[in-house]
Amino acid sequence: MPEGDTVWNTARAVDRALTGQRIQRGEFRVPTLATANVSGWTVVGSASRGKHLLLRLSTPDDERYTLHSHLRMDGAWRIYAPGERWRGRTHTVRVVLHTATHVAVGFHLHELALVPTADEQRLVGHLGPDLLGADWDAAEAVRRLRLRPERAIAxxxxxxRNLAGIGNLYKAETLFLRGLSPWTPVSEVPDPEGLVELARRLMTANLGRWDQATTGSLRRGEKQWVFERAGSPCRRCGTTIRRASEGDYERITYWCPTCQPGPAPAGGTRPTLARD
Structure with missing residues (x-):
């Protein structure tokens, strides 16, 4: 599940492979871009904004465009050598960019758009401060969080729109480390600046690697405190880690009811007895 650090790492991998390269052939397998032709264009660079990836391109006439993609829950960009077998479900391929040295393949991408680079803000301008971006501003993130004081912090x-980059993993791990129930109202969160800065530190620690660890260990089965550990004992107190789902996967929450006392989910929840 891509979160801010995964998208940041992906943008850097794409940047290393494609920047300065001329696109020999581009394939768009979505109706909205089916007739787009980027052959002969040059890759200027690749950047991330929260969970969005921005691939910046230049036409032969030096007009600047951005290929925008959102990775959501299942998107990925992968880089291959020419002729190398693609690893992944080919029916989910949305974009293929061929250069002399690499082939960039976008799987399960969402919100694909090709727009003038000057119009990027139309696609990402609604986002809050990016935990991994130059625009990071903890005070602004907290200000946005406080606009709805009654809302559950998770x-x-x-x-x-509050802060860009956090998904289920960093949400669950940050709240555990701060000892906060996921259903604590924003207005009752002590030191919200410290909370968002902790999320940023956890995410920043995983830049440059694909493993997402928050415990300090990269060993299999030891990387997270509560995320995807429902039914297992808490690493601190031994209480069974619980899992609650509200509506869809984006609202799945993991927590330790002993280490994170406070409000519980509406209607309560039963502990999941098997590992997720």
Whole structure:
């Protein structure tokens, strides 16, 4: 599940492979871009904004465009050598960019758009401060969180309009480390600046690697405190880690009811007895 650090790492991998390269052939397998032709264009660079990836391109006439994609829950960009077998479900391929040295393949991408680079803000301008971006501003993130003081902090952290980049993993791990129930109202969160800065530190620690660890260990089965550990004992107190789902996967929450006392989900929840 891509979160801010995964998208950041992906943007850097694409940047290393494609920047300065001329696109020999481009394929768009979505109706909205079916007739787009980027052959002969040059890749200027690749950047991330929260969970959005921005691939910047230049036409032969030096007009600048951005290919925007959102990775959501299942998107990925992968880089291959020419002729190398693609690893992944080919029916989910949305974009293929061929250069002399690499082939970039976008799987399960969402919100694909090709727009003038000057119009990027139309696609990502609604986002809050990016935890991994030059625009990071903890005070502004907290100001946005406080606009809805009654909202559960778990939901508020997932709202990319408040701060960009957090998904289920960093939401669950940050709240555990701060000892906060996911259903604590924003108005009752002590030191919200410290909360968002902790999320940023956890995410920043995983830049440059694909493993997402928050415990300090990269060993299999030891990387997270509560995320996807429902039914297992808490690493701190031994209480069974619980899992609650509200509506869809984006609202799945993991927590330790002993280490994170406070409000519980509406209607309560039963502990999941098997590992997720």
């Amino acid at each position: 939901d508020a952290l997932l709202d990319q």
